Amino acid sequence: MTTDIARMRNIGISAHIDSGKTTLTERVLFYCKKIHKIHEVKGKDGVGATMDSMDLERERGITIASATTAVEWADHSVNIIDTPGHVDFTIEVERSLRVLDSAILVLCSVGGVQSQTITVDRQLRRYNVPFIAFVNKADRVGANPLKVRDQISEKLGHRTVMMQIPIGLESAFSGLVDLVAMKALYFDGPEGETIRIEDVPEELAAEAAARREELVDTASLFSDELMEAALEGRATEALVRAAVRKGVLSRQLVPVFIGSAYRNKGIQPLLDAVVHYLPNPAEVENRAIDLDAGGAERVLAADPAAKTVALAFKLEDGAYGQLTYIRIYQGALSKGEELVNTRSGQKIKVGRLVRMHADTMAEIAEAGPGDIVALFGVECASGDTFCSPGLNLAMTAIYVPEPVISLAIEPVDKGSADRVAKALNRFTKEDPTFRTHVDPESNQTIIQGMGELHLDVYIERMKREYRAEVKTGMPQVAYREAVSQAVEFDYTHKKQTGGAGQYARISGRLEPLAKGGFEFANEVKGGRIPREFIPSCEKGFRASLRKGQLIGFPVIGVRVVINDGQYHPVDSSDIAFQTAAQGAFRQAYAKAKPQILEPVMKVSVEGPTEFAGNVFATISQRRGVIVSSVEDGTFSRVDAEVPLGEMFGYSTVLRSLTQGKAEFTMEFLKYGRVPPHIAEMLTEQHLEAERKKSQR
C-alpha cells in the first residue's frame, strides 16, 4: 500500500437506488482483490477459482457495510467511503462528504437521471466534490447511454463528454471503444477479468472518430497545449487525459463512462479513470474552523511534516471491537503519538492503528495526510476533531443544536432491553444531536432528536443492527416557556413550626432576555442580603426555570435582578433563600405575561415544478410561512418556516401528493410564539394531565 499522496484516492460511489451501486462496489472490490492476489498469492490459483460466489457475496457483504474499504488499483491506493443511504439529517451526510475527495456518480442506462440522482448531484455541488459518471446496465433492454449523457447535461447542468462508446447495446453489449486510446476493449474470462484489446470495429469507426473529435474539442477548453497539439493533429493520450483531469478537478467537466457491472464489463476502465481523472488528497482544498480565532477558517496543508489535524467520522462496533475511523487532513499519525480532541479537550494516545482492506485488516505504524485509517480503543464521538497539541481546530461546526422532539420508547421484551441500551449508547456517541434519558416521573426511556425522520432512522437501526424491537409513543414537541414583560417582585418566605424557623425576603425584577438563556444580576446594596446567600438566590431561580407554570416545559430567556431583601440572623439559611427565590419567581412569572414557545423548523421542499402548488398548500395548512420559492425550469424548491408540531407525518403526505417525486429536509431554526388558540389547548392538556397524576 502506497503512502505517496499523489497515488491516493478517497472516493464515494453515489447513486439512485437500483442503479447497481452495490453490484458495482462488489466488482470493484473483486477486481482490486484479484490483482492483489495474483501479485501476492502465487501458486495458490485454486483458491480464487474454487471460491463459490455465495461466499464472496457474504464476505463482501461485511466489507461493503464498513465505513471505508481500502483497495489497490494500478499502484494507487483507493479508499472507498460509504455514503449514507438516507439523507434526511444533515450531520451524517455532511460528515461523509467531508471525508471523500471525489465521487463516481452511477446512473442506470435505462432510468437515466432520477430524483435521487438530482439529490446526490446537489450534495456534490454543495460540497464542491468533483466526480465522473458511470452509466451502468448497458446490457438492459432499452439501454441508451447517450441519452443518459444528454440528461446529465440538461437536467443537472453539467458539461459532459463521452469517454467511451458501447459496442452493441442491450443483450448485444459486448465491449467498449476507448476514445482516448482509440482501441476496442472486450472483457473475457468467466468474470471479465481478462481484457482483450483490439482495433475499433469497422462499423463503429466513423462514430468513434466523431466522438473522439468531440472529446478532444471539449478537453481543449481546459488545456491550451492540447488545443495547439490538436490543431497540428498530434493530440496524444497523455495530453487528452491531463486536460480532462483539469476539467474534472475544477468541476467544469463530467466525463461519462459506460459498462455493466452485472455482466463484468467496463469496470477496469472505470478504475483506471479513478486513477487518471479524480484528485489525490493534496489536490483538494480542505478548511477547518479555528476555535481560537473566533471560528475563522484555516486552509489545511496536506503536508506530513505539519501539525496533525484529523476527523473521526465514524464509530463501528464490529467483530474487531470498537473502531474509530479517522481521516487525516494535515500532518501524520503514528503509534504512541499524543493528540487532543478539540471538542472535549481530552488527550488521547494513538494505540493500535489499522487500515481496513477489502478482505483483511492490516496493522500499520503510521499514516500520512489524506489517508483514512482506523483507531482502536479511542473514546470519542463521531464528528470530533483530533489535533496535535497546540492546535485548536474543528473540521465540522462544533455547535450542536438542542433536540426539538422526543419520543418514549419501550422494549417489546426483556431480551430487547439490553440490546436497546447498547444501541442507544452507540447512537448517542455517533450523533451528538441524538440524546436519551429516563424520565423520572414515568420511568420511560425517552429519545430526543432533530425531527421525526431522525428518530425513525434510529428506531429502524435498532431493529436492523441490534435486533432490538421497541414500541414507541407519540412524538412530543419540546416546547419552551418565556416571559414577555418585565415585572417587579417582593417575596418573603417565613416558616415557624417549632425548631429552627426559616426566614428570607428578596425583591427585584424579572425581565425578558431576547438572546435566550438565563442571566442573574445582583444589585443588593448595604448587605441587606448577606453575600453568602446571593448564590442561594441564583440557585433558587435556576431551579424554577426547569418547569414553567403554563405547561411544565423549561423557561428560557429570563433575566433576574435582585436589589433588596432582608434576613434574620438565626432563621435565614441557604435553603430559606432558595425557597424565597422560587416563591418570588412564581409570584413574578404569572404577572410577566408568560408565553408558550414552539420550535420552528426551516423546511426546504424540492421537487418537480408541477407540484409547487401542492407544496405551497401543505405549508400554508401547517401554519407555515413561505420565505421563498426558486424555480429552475422543471425543478423547484420552496423554503419555508413551519412549526415542528405541524410537521408530523409530513413525509407521507408529501410523498402521496407528489407521487414520491418531492423530498424535504428540515432543521431547527428558532423558537417562536405559539398562537393563542393552540396555547390554550396545550395549557388545558397540561392541566388535565396534572389532574390525572394527582388522582393516582
Add this chain to the structure above:
Amino acid sequence: MTLTVKEELIKRSPLRVLEKSISGGLGRGNVGVLASRKGVGKTACLVHIAADKLLQGQHVLHVSYASRVDHIVTWYEDIFKEIAKAPKMRAALDEFDELIRRRVIMNFKQDGARTEQVLRSLEAMIVHGNFRAETVIVDGLDFVQAGPADLLKFKEFAGRLGLEVWFSASLKKEDPLFDERGIPYELAAHLGAIDVLISLQHHGDHVHFALVQDHGRLAPQDLRLKLDPTTLLIAKEARPRAR
C-alpha cells in the same frame, strides 16, 4: 389624535409624493414600470416600494429573475435598517420580523421560465399557498425576450386577482434611450400594457425620477424625487434654489 411611530413613518414617506403625482397611487389591477439603464437603482426603488407596502400591513410577492434569493433578503434588511435610522423610528425595526413574514420571494430562471408558467406559479402561491398578496414586485424581467404579449398577460393577471404590479425594466440599447416625449424606445411597443411608466436617469450626481405615463395618459413630469446615493432610498428632492 397622535400618530404612532409607524403611522408617522408611512405618512412622511417620500412615496406619498409619488402617489400624489400618479392620481393617488398605482392602484389594484394596474401595471407600473420603472425603466432605466442597468445599475441606476431600480431594484432599490422596488424594494423601497415593497417595504412601504409591508409597513402598511400589506402582503408583498417579490418575483425575481436575476439575483439570488439571499441577495434579495439582504436588500430588504438594508432598506428597513435605513428606514429605521430616521429619528424616533427605531421601534419600527422591532417589527421587522413580523413584517417580513408577509413577504414571499419567488425566483425564476430568466431563460426557460415562460410567462404562463410564472403566472401559474404566482397564482399557486396566492391561491393554494393562501398568500393574500396585494402587491407584486417583478424585478429583472427581460422586456426584449418577454414581448408586449407577455406584459399583457401580467396585466390581465393583475386585474383578475386585484394586484398592484410593479416592474423594473432594464434599458439596454445605445443612446438615445428616450424619444422626445421621454418614452424609452425599447418600451414603445409595451406602452399599451403599462399604466404608470417612470424613468430613472442620472442628472449630474443624482438619479432623478421622471413620470412618463400616468394611467394611460402621457404626462411628462419631473417627480421631484431622487435616489439618495448613500442610503439607496427614494428621497424628496430639495426645491431648486433661486438663482
